Amino acid sequence: MPLRPSAIYSLGRMPSRAIHRSLVVSQQRTSFVYERTYRTTAFRRNLSEDESAMLQEPREEDEADVVIVGGGPAGLAAAIRLKQLELERGKEVRVVLLEKASDMGNHTLSGAVIEPRALKELLPDWLEDPPTTLTPVKSNKMRFLTEKYSIPLPEPPQMHNPGNYIASLSEVVKWLAAKAEELGVEVYPGFSVNELLYDQSGAVAGIATNDMGISRAGAPKDNFQRGMEFRAKVTLLAEGCHGSLSKGVIKKYDLRRGKDVQTYGIGLKEVWEVPEENWREGEVLHTMGWPLTSKVYGGGFMYHFGERLVSVGLVVGLDYANPWISPFREFQRMKHHPIYSNVLKNGKCISYGARALNEGGLQSVPKLIFPGGALIGCSAGFVNVPKIKGTHTAMKSGMLAAESAYNAITSDTTNESAIALYDYEDNFKKSWIFEELNEVRNVRPSFHNPLGMYGGILYSGLDTLLLKGRVPWTFHHKASDAASTQPADKFKPIDYPKPDGKLSFDLLTSVARTGTMHDEDEPVHLQVNDWDAHTAATYPKYKGIESRFCPAGVYEYIPDETKKEGVRFQINSQNCIHCKTCDIKVPAQDINWVCPEGGDGPKYMLT
Amino acid sequence: MPPRLNIVVPVKRVIDFAIKPRINASKNAIETNGVKFSLNPFCEIAVEEAVRLRESSKDLVESITLVSAGSAKAQDTLRSGLALGADKATLIEIPAIDDSKSLELEPLAVAKLLKAFVKKSNANLVIMGKQAIDDDSNQTGQMLAGLLNWSQATNASKVTVDEASGVVTVSREVDGGTETLSAPLPLVITTDLRLNTPRYTKLQDIMKAKKKKTEKVSPEDLGVDISSRLEILSLSEPPKRTGGGKVDSVDALIGKLKELGAI
Numbered sequence: 001m002p003l004r005p006s007a008i009y010s011l012g013r014m015p016s017r018a019i020h021r022s023l024v025v026s027q028q029r030t031s032f033v034y035e036r037t038y039r040t041t042a043f044r045r046n047l048s049e050d051e052s053a054m055l056q057e058p059r060e061e062d063e064a065d066v067v068i069v070g071g072g073p074a075g076l077a078a079a080i081r082l083k084q085l086e087l088e089r090g091k092e093v094r095v096v097l098l099e100k101a102s103d104m105g106n107h108t109l110s111g112a113v114i115e116p117r118a119l120k121e122l123l124p125d126w127l128e129d130p131p132t133t134l135t136p137v138k139s140n141k142m143r144f145l146t147e148k149y150s151i152p153l154p155e156p157p158q159m160h161n162p163g164n165y166i167a168s169l170s171e172v173v174k175w176l177a178a179k180a181e182e183l184g185v186e187v188y189p190g191f192s193v194n195e196l197l198y199d200q201s202g203a204v205a206g207i208a209t210n211d212m213g214i215s216r217a218g219a220p221k222d223n224f225q226r227g228m229e230f231r232a233k234v235t236l237l238a239e240g241c242h243g244s245l246s247k248g249v250i251k252k253y254d255l256r257r258g259k260d261v262q263t264y265g266i267g268l269k270e271v272w273e274v275p276e277e278n279w280r281e282g283e284v285l286h287t288m289g290w291p292l293t294s295k296v297y298g299g300g301f302m303y304h305f306g307e308r309l310v311s312v313g314l315v316v317g318l319d320y321a322n323p324w325i326s327p328f329r330e331f332q333r334m335k336h337h338p339i340y341s342n343v344l345k346n347g348k349c350i351s352y353g354a355r356a357l358n359e360g361g362l363q364s365v366p367k368l369i370f371p372g373g374a375l376i377g378c379s380a381g382f383v384n385v386p387k388i389k390g391t392h393t394a395m396k397s398g399m400l401a402a403e404s405a406y407n408a409i410t411s412d413t414t415n416e417s418a419i420a421l422y423d424y425e426d427n428f429k430k431s432w433i434f435e436e437l438n439e440v441r442n443v444r445p446s447f448h449n450p451l452g453m454y455g456g457i458l459y460s461g462l463d464t465l466l467l468k469g470r471v472p473w474t475f476h477h478k479a480s481d482a483a484s485t486q487p488a489d490k491f492k493p494i495d496y497p498k499p500d501g502k503l504s505f506d507l508l509t510s511v512a513r514t515g516t517m518h519d520e521d522e523p524v525h526l527q528v529n530d531w532d533a534h535t536a537a538t539y540p541k542y543k544g545i546e547s548r549f550c551p552a553g554v555y556e557y558i559p560d561e562t563k564k565e566g567v568r569f570q571i572n573s574q575n576c577i578h579c580k581t582c583d584i585k586v587p588a589q590d591i592n593w594v595c596p597e598g599g600d601g602p603k604y605m606l607t
Numbered sequence: 608m609p610p611r612l613n614i615v616v617p618v619k620r621v622i623d624f625a626i627k628p629r630i631n632a633s634k635n636a637i638e639t640n641g642v643k644f645s646l647n648p649f650c651e652i653a654v655e656e657a658v659r660l661r662e663s664s665k666d667l668v669e670s671i672t673l674v675s676a677g678s679a680k681a682q683d684t685l686r687s688g689l690a691l692g693a694d695k696a697t698l699i700e701i702p703a704i705d706d707s708k709s710l711e712l713e714p715l716a717v718a719k720l721l722k723a724f725v726k727k728s729n730a731n732l733v734i735m736g737k738q739a740i741d742d743d744s745n746q747t748g749q750m751l752a753g754l755l756n757w758s759q760a761t762n763a764s765k766v767t768v769d770e771a772s773g774v775v776t777v778s779r780e781v782d783g784g785t786e787t788l789s790a791p792l793p794l795v796i797t798t799d800l801r802l803n804t805p806r807y808t809k810l811q812d813i814m815k816a817k818k819k820k821t822e823k824v825s826p827e828d829l830g831v832d833i834s835s836r837l838e839i840l841s842l843s844e845p846p847k848r849t850g851g852g853k854v855d856s857v858d859a860l861i862g863k864l865k866e867l868g869a870i
Contacts, residue, residue: 213807
């Protein structure tokens with residue numbers, strides 16, 4: 001297929017200067033230059049010459065030493081570490097951190113029980129003015145659930161939580177952001193990045209923020225604002241699980257060669273205010289079993305923290321085969337189990353959200369560095385799955401990358417070629433992140449066996465209690481989550497109970513609790529080339545799986561007699577809560593999630 | 608000599624419009640813990656209008672000053688306004704009653720503070736939002752005009768300034784259509800939704816705004832007593848909507864209405 005002129009239907013993000021510098025590595029031109037081909041079926045039109053000219057206007061440029069894309073724990077830890085090194089050693093570095101949420105912490109969601117190992121290393125006196133709602137863990141419970149009963153389970157040692165804290169990760173991020181700003185990091189929430197800049201050698205040379213004020217049809221609106229470029233010596237991608245820029249960079253530089261595919265889970269949670277008599281400060285509960293069947297990996301959690309606050313949620317492994325499963329509805333019905341409902345009854349749900357998380361472990365960690373930058377945090381994937389903790393490893397990776405970047409930038413200033421953070425990759429292999437992940441590397445993959453959850457529990461029990469990973473074998477993830485999905489006709493549709501409005505809720509009520517917002521007149525950021533072709537490819541086989549795995553009701557198949565399959569595919573991008581599950585799980589892998597305008601998306605509270 | 612506009616734009620920090628507000632546990636205020644706050648949308652429109660006036664003709668606008676009455680956190684709000692294009696900002700810092708809450712100001716108290724500030728800054732035009740999205744009072748602009756004894760044009764959907772004469776023409780959307788008023792300076796204008804669509808702040812402007820200074824004053828400096836004259840007795844959520852019912856004849860309808868005591 002010949003490359004089409006960019007004015008017609010791709011908002012080719014190639015300002016004239018960059019054309020000289022970008023490297024066309026192979027015929028795969030599309031993935032890394034972020035041509036936004038907005039081919040939504042209803043709303044395309046050709047742009048006028050003036051409009052195209054506006055979209056291609058040269059951008060204002062600025063320079064920084066390090067640009068960090070993503071303001072979560074990893075990104076902020078890296079930023080803080082860089083400024084600490086500046087204070088220690090004297091050589092100044094300009095650190096710019098860009099975050100797509102309208103405010104720091106607004107897109108952050110996690111259980112969360114945090115191991116403060118990295119926090120203590122980064123900020124030794126962090127407890128002197130800790131983040132709000134931080135609560136030390138007081139008791140741990142692990143249960144196997146059947147529909148009516150709960151059976152106590154022995155806890156694997158990873159699940160003991162001495163010295164750990166229950167927290168709202170969103171509040172922790174706000175707290176880290178304040179610390180970063182105090183140290184002089186330039187923190188800019190409300191700016192999303194879909195484009196990396198490259199130099200003549202094909203190395204990453206910085207980023208460009210998204211244009212704002214583009215209509216759904218792709219034309220500039222009255223308040224059109226061209227994005228801005230930041231040239232940087234080092235670009236750190238800290239976008240979180242399955243980041244959009246990270247996806248492109250992994251593909252472009254073949255960072256997965258020799259590694260396993262990444263596998264994921266989706267975590268859904270709510271924050272509740274519960275009556276005093278139901279609340280037990282510092283209690284941590286984890287459950288397995290009901291409502292998930294033995295073929296589906298996952299489990300529930302409930303943490304009591306803050307002031308009569310409870311964080312309740314469910315993680316479902318996205319390698320499930322049955323396309324009739326709806327993680328959202330599994331979560332809603334789980335709350336009716338007595339062990340949960342006894343705490344939540346008469347309480348009030350104040351917040352809801354969902355996010356994909358990494359489950360691949362050490363086998364799926366890609367090569368971390370590329371010319372001009374590196375992946376940190378969940379963009380690479382350092383979650384310790386049996387511990388269900390990834391914040392401490394994410395932060396540590398940010399700190400290691402920061403140290404490597406600082407050394408590279410301040411040492412040889414005469415060298416013009418792109419920086420390669422070899423130290424970061426080496427230090428990662430020598431760090432406690434590697435040690436931890438190595439010990440538990442066989443736990444999650446042990447669930448890919450014919451006995452499903454039971455086989456997994458047996459092996460994991462053995463491994464975590466006795467073997468501790470000291471074995472010569474490593475299990476691998478054989479297939480991606482999308483490829484693990486099987487056709488709908490092999491299973492029966494699941495009859496989920498109706499929400500009762502008190503303990504369980506319907507999807508749209510829940511989405512309203514996320515505070516998510518996208519402009520009505522904005523390009524659809526969940527890019528599907530051709531909605532009709534997608535329907536033909538996916539609907540007959542999977543019968544609307546997207547409408548079930550999306551925790552925000554973005555995807556719908558609306559009955560429509562005029563269409564061949566009897567349904568019309570619709571993307572309600574305004575509901576999106578940026579969880580990335582669709583990009584991961586859609587069987588045909590034809591949904592490309594890109595960042596919408598900066599400031600869009602959820603406004604999570606206490607998640 | 609055409610008059611130059613010395614514009615004051617009061618702004619308010621409110622709970623973000625996309626968030627569902629909740630009543631706090633003690634049922635005496637709205638929960639603010641962990642909730643995102645932003646610049647009031649109508650205030651944003653006011654700042655945008657002031658900036659557009661400046662861009663419409665050189666030398667028309669001498670300065671645009673933002674002012675906000677609130678806790679120290681309102682500085683973030685002022686900074687967003689500065690990033691939109693205002694020149695300077697002043698915070699009228701309201702002390703906190705206890706560690707977390709600062710005094711909730713009533714429209715009359717705000718109007719008095721603004722009157723003192725406007726007189727101090729020698730302004731001849733005040734552009735402000737018609738109401739804040741948290742209390743929806745729609746009173747402060749009108750009270751301010753009354754206290755200052757200035758003309759007022761509220762709920763504006765279009766503003767034009769005749770440079771030669773200094774007469775401002777304002778269109779307002781009213782129930783029956785559009786009403787057009789004109790008045791000479793000095794004037795208070797309150798903005799309605801359709802006046803303009805605020806621009807996106809450029810990253811470069813945010814960076815510049817960080818360097819702009821924000822002054823701080825206290826209510827005592829302005830000589831205003833801000834104590835509340837109203838007491839909130841209780842706060843509750845609106846009653847849940849119960850389903851309706853269908854009836855199949857007029858008699859049944861009348862019967863139902865009698866049952867409910869409506870007739």
